Structure formats: C-alpha cells, structure tokens
Amino acid sequence: MAVGLTLIFGVMRVVNFAHGDMMVWGMYLAWLLAARAGIDPYASFAVCATVLFALGWGVQRGLVQRIVDAPHEMQILLMLGVALILENLALLLFGPEPVRVRSALGALTWYLGPLYVDVARLVTFVVAVALTLALAAFLRRTDLGRTIRAAADNPYGARVVGIDVPRVYAVAFGIGAACVGAAGALTAPVLPFQPALGLSASVVSFNIVIIGGMGSLLGAFVGGLLVSVAESLGAVFLRPSLKELVSFSLLIVILLLRPAGLFGRRTP
C-alpha cells in the first residue's frame, strides 16, 4: 500500500489522505465479489486493482488536475474532502460492523517442523512482494514508467519534450490507487475490516512512506518492514487498546526527525 502512496507523492507531490479509504474500498470490493459472485479474494484482487485504478484516474483527472498549481493547502483540503466522502460512503453502504472475507486458503496451515505457516498470510506477502517488484520494473524498464519518473523529476522539462503531463499524472495516480486496491483485496482475508479502518491504514502508510522517504519505492518497502516490526513489538508489550498509540507516536517521532526519510531527498 505504501508503494501506491509513494508513487502518488513522488510523481505529483500531492499527498493522498484518501489512501487508507481507497484501501478499505478495495477490501469491500473483494468482500462483495466473494459474497455475491463467489470469487476468491486471491483471484479478485486484479479486479479490485482495476476498479481502483479507474477511481484514482478519475479523481486525478476530475479533481486534482484542476488545482495542480494551487497552493499546497488546497490539495490537502481536497484530498481530505475525498477521504471524508469515501469513508462515510463506505459507512453508509456497508455499515459500521467489521466484516471478514473467507478465502479457500484461509483455513490452510502448513506445518514445517516446529513452525507453522499461515498460508493466507504467506500468499498475501508473496503477492505484495511480487507487485512491488513488478512496479519497480515497470518504472525502470517501460517507456510509460520512464515517462512517469521524468514527470516526477521535472514536470516542466517533461512538458517541453512533449510528454502529456496531465495524462501521466492521471496514470500514476491510477496506478497508486490500484496498488492500494490490490493491497486491500489481499489483506481482506487475513484482517477483519470496517470503514473506520481507513484512517489508521492511512497513518500506517504515512509512517512507512515517511520513514522510507517520500517518493522512493525501495524506501517504502523497507519502511513497511520496519513499521510492522515496531508495531508487533508494541503489541507484545502493550495492551491491545494502546497498539494504535504506537503508530501515532511513531508518526510524530518520524515526522520530527526525518522529514525526507531514509532514502528520500530532502525537498525544500
């Protein structure tokens, strides 16, 4: 998920508050597809990614693009608005109760000697790694990927050499949202969820991205690992109700110490 955020931020310097909520929508889509059409979330994540791509693309084209040159605060407020709409629409449509998606893999456990491995979690992890690698390769190897990186580096220069910058932005935003959608669908079977999850998901992904450095894919991935370790430690030593405290305190500390992250450039 952080990969999606870092892509959006890196390319457009637009911060996406709606990120967690987009992920929650990915989860609910997976849930709908599983409940209504009987599609396993490990198959439907591609569908979720596509739908979220369209959503992200639309938000960028219809809303963000109009104010891309406006002051930063305006973009923050805009995304806050989108986040409010998405979260509460989910609340309206699906209700506040936590739900869970069943997957055929959910019941499976492999025993490897003394270790047992939860297959669902393992698959989620493997697919996430694969998606990250695929995205990195896409950005480095393909023309479109290179174009996205060029537009991120220097929008003006990119325009000069004939790149349709608004279209690239829309695609990048779409890909960012698609990653989040896929992440949502993939975590749906291992984590019960509810609309209010959006915010804490956003915070976790901010943590990851800020530690790793805004706009750096490798950073996002390493940051993701660090944050999950810190949070599991917190969960071991603290009451469960204080677990969230760890993420938020972590966020404050990270913000103060490292505004550009481990692998990011410090932008003035």
Added chain:
Amino acid sequence: MSLLEVRGLSKRFGGVQAVADLSFTVDEGDVVALIGPNGAGKTTAFACVAGFLAPDAGEVRFRGRALRGLAPHAVNALGIARTFQIMRPFPRLSVVRNVMIATLGRHPDPREAEARARAVLDEVGLAARAAVPAGALTLAERKRLELARALGTEPALLLLDEVMSGLTETETERIVGLVGAINRRGIAILLIEHVMRAVMSLARRIVVLDHGERIAEGTPAEVAGDPRVIEAYLGEEHAGAAAP
C-alpha cells in the same frame, strides 16, 4: 573596519563544492559586484551571508559582529537586506502591504509602517501601483517591489541578486539609476549580476567567482583586463563591451 567581512567561507552540497574558501570585504558606502558563470556559487555565498544557509567553514562579520548561528530575520535586523533572484512577492497582499511587512520591523505601529512603505514605493517608482495585489505586477514591477521591500527594512547593506536579469534595456537603465541613487544615500551594495554593463557602471570593485573560488578581484577595469577572467567567464564579446 569593513562593514562586511567574509573570510574563508566554504559551503558544500553533497559532492559539489559550491563555495570554497571565499574571502572579500564590503566597506561602508561601497558597491561590490560578485560575478561569475552560472553555478559559480554566487547565490550560495549570498545565502550564507544573509543567514539562510549555515556555512561549513569560515566566518561572516558585519560591523565586526560574527553572524554565525543567527536566523535570517536577526541578520536582517542588524542591517543586511537581501532580494531573491526568483522574486518572492506575497502575491495576494497589496503592493503597499508587501512593503509594510518590511517596514514593520523598525516601525511597529502599522500607520507609521504604512507611511514609510509609501515613501519607499515613491522612491522606486511604484507608488501608482500601491493598491494592486502583488501577484498582478509585471516582471519589471516585481523586480522593483523586491527592491522596495529590501529597502523598507532600512538596511546598511543591500544584497541584490540579479535584480536586472530579464529586463529590457530601458528598464535596466532605470534600475541602474535607482541603485546608484540608493547607494548615494549611504547604503552599501553587494550585487550579483549578469548584465555586464550594469556591473561595470555601478561597481567600484568586482569579485569574480568560478567553481566557488575567487579567481580575481579588482576595479572594473582591472577585472575586465584580467586574462583569467576573460577565459573563465567574460569571453571576447563581453571584454570588448566592457572596455570603456
């Protein structure tokens, strides 16, 4: 004692040595120009003097007082005002408000500050545009506003970063006249400039930078005749144009 004394100033950005062991002085009422090719470290040197960047080594003294560790606003309060190469007006505030932000430092009463601001606008020839939002000004007007704001802080030393670039010849001449008049009021001036004719007619001394190092210093005539300078920067046509 010199008004401004820069000694051994160095600043590095990652692998790039932006300014290396730079020393120069500006005397009371002096006009000194800092010239050199793009990326020679002129703006970096400015930023170090005005407190926007902390130098890695060396020191900057103003009236004998070391400036190390002072925030930009504190440096300004001592009497050093800078302009920005890329102008930074407050676009949604009116022109007179823009200058008031500068004059309020020495005149905390807003009415007094406004009167001072209007006087400065008169001086730079922007009085007619006082009520317009700064975002609506033309390039030449914005350059004047940048100058007016720096003047509004009532400095003893004015750091001008390319206040003439991009202007037409007539506009340049008018700014040259204006800067000369400001200097005659006793305000010392340190300027970065690419417009050689302006440098030659305004500066009493010129410091030439290349790759962060000082490669020459002297009067305009001396510098224009220095072969190292011609090689590094001026080129044939400029050398020809600069000779009076």
Added chain:
Amino acid sequence: MTWLALGGLAVLAVLPAVLGPYALSVFINILFYAYLGQAWNIVGGYAGQLSVGHAAFVGIGGYTAAVLAAETGLTPWVGMLAGGALAAVLGGVIGYLGFRFGLRGFYFVLLTVAFAEVCRIVASNWERVGGAVGLYITFTGDPRQMQFQDDRAWYYIALALTALATAIVWGMERRRFGIYLTAIREDETACEALGVPTFRHKLGAMVLSSFLTGLAGTFYAYRYSSLQPGAVFGIPLSVEIVIRPIVGGAGTLLGPIVGSFILTPLAELSRAWFGQGGWHGAHLIVYGVLLVAVVLFLPQGAVPVLGRLVRRAAP
C-alpha cells in the same frame, strides 16, 4: 462597518426571545462552531498553518475543567481558564516542535492529526479520567457550576465567546502581529528575509488559538454534561472546526461566522434527515463534497464573494 457589527450583535442579542427550543439549540451550535472556527482561524487561516488536530484542545480544555471540578471542587468558570491554559501549553509544545523542525504543509497537518489521536488514545486508556467511557457530570442546575435550567444561558455564553474571539481577531488584523501572520501564510522565506521572526509569530498564533479552543472544551463538557474521548478528541470534531472557516473564507474576519451560519444548519438538517434511517456519517459526506467544491470553485471561501455582492448591491 462598526455599525453593521453592532447591529448584528444587537439582533443576535434579542434573538432568543423569538426562537423556539429547537431553533435555539441550533443557534447555540452556530455560535459555538463559529467561535471554534474563529479560534482555529488565527493559526489555520491567518498564519496558514493547517491544523487538523484542534479537537485535541477542545478535549484537553474540557477534561481539565471537569476533572478539576470533580477532584477539587473548583468551579468550571475558573476551570475553563485552567483548561485554556493547559491547551495553550500543549499547543505551544506541538507548535514548538512542528515549527522548530520545520514541518510545513502536509507534514504539519499529519503532526496535528497524530497529536490529537495520541490524546484520544491516552484519554481512553486513562481510568482516572473515565477511560473509554468518558466522564459524566451530574446535573445540578447550579449556575455557579456552569449548569443552567434555561438553554438561553448557553446561547449568551456562546455569543459572548464568539464576540470575544472575533474582537481579538479584529484587533489582531490591525496590529503588526496579524499583518505578519498574513505574510507568513504567503511566503515564510521571504518573511525571514524582510526581518520577520516567523517562528515566534507562528508559535504565538498557535498558543493563542489553542487557548481559545481550550475554553470551548469546558463549554462543550458542561453543555452536554459529558465528555467522550472519541467525540472530543476525534478527527470528526477537528473536521467540524476546520471546515467552517474554510467554507466561509479562511483568514478573513467574518469567514468562520459566515461558514457556521451556512454549515451548521446544513449539518443539522442532514443529521435530521439521514440520522433517522440509521445513516450515520451522511453529514460528513456532505462536508466532503463541500470541501471538494470549495477548493475547486471558491478557494477564497464565501466571504469575498458575498463582499462583492454587497458592494454591487449598495455602491
């Protein structure tokens, strides 16, 4: 202008005489949120430092007064000031950290959100202050304990608070402090170059704003006779605080008031319509849509537009 303001105040002062109980409670909310918006406006509007964690100061102010009253018997009229002071201290700490470490724009928003959430989690886990259930204040109806049989008392307190905050902002606009803030919002670096001590001014704005916001916490606690961590520290309340000045016009004197007169009745209506069907959160969708619409079509808020209309109508 002065006459208009006094006239408006006079109308508001006699209004309770003609309002029914429901309308009165709506008007109390209008004024209360206008006050909160005005307090936020100082740091968020004038100084341009977007805080989306102002609910934290409401919570701190309310909890301080309520806990002091419960444990020492201190009257909330004094506790209110203590709550404001504690909120100002914490606002100062968060502002100091944020501004000292140079957090701008989005990073500052995140810092304030995280701060409010930390407060919420701490309050819900601290049994001494009621934990997740919160605090309940026994109703006695004693005005010395800031409790009233008649809702009109709340109306006048809210009106006085709003008038106070607006007067403070009005005075600020005319002094160096306020003029500097408007420039800091536009370009901090340029401010520094012109001799403006930006750090000190941003911090001053934050402290003043959190103090005023803290006062509102006591109002909230005693009006509803209860405090729940989720309600007073939560992000929804922060959004309520932020959205009115933005819709009305952030950084304008009347923005928060106009914004509250537009939004509060709207929120009441959508709550009344959708709330019955169990459609919670519907009014937050309305807020979201409004935020998007204001950013896209009316980035300066409603006040400049209204100003133009008034000037056209009465040249």
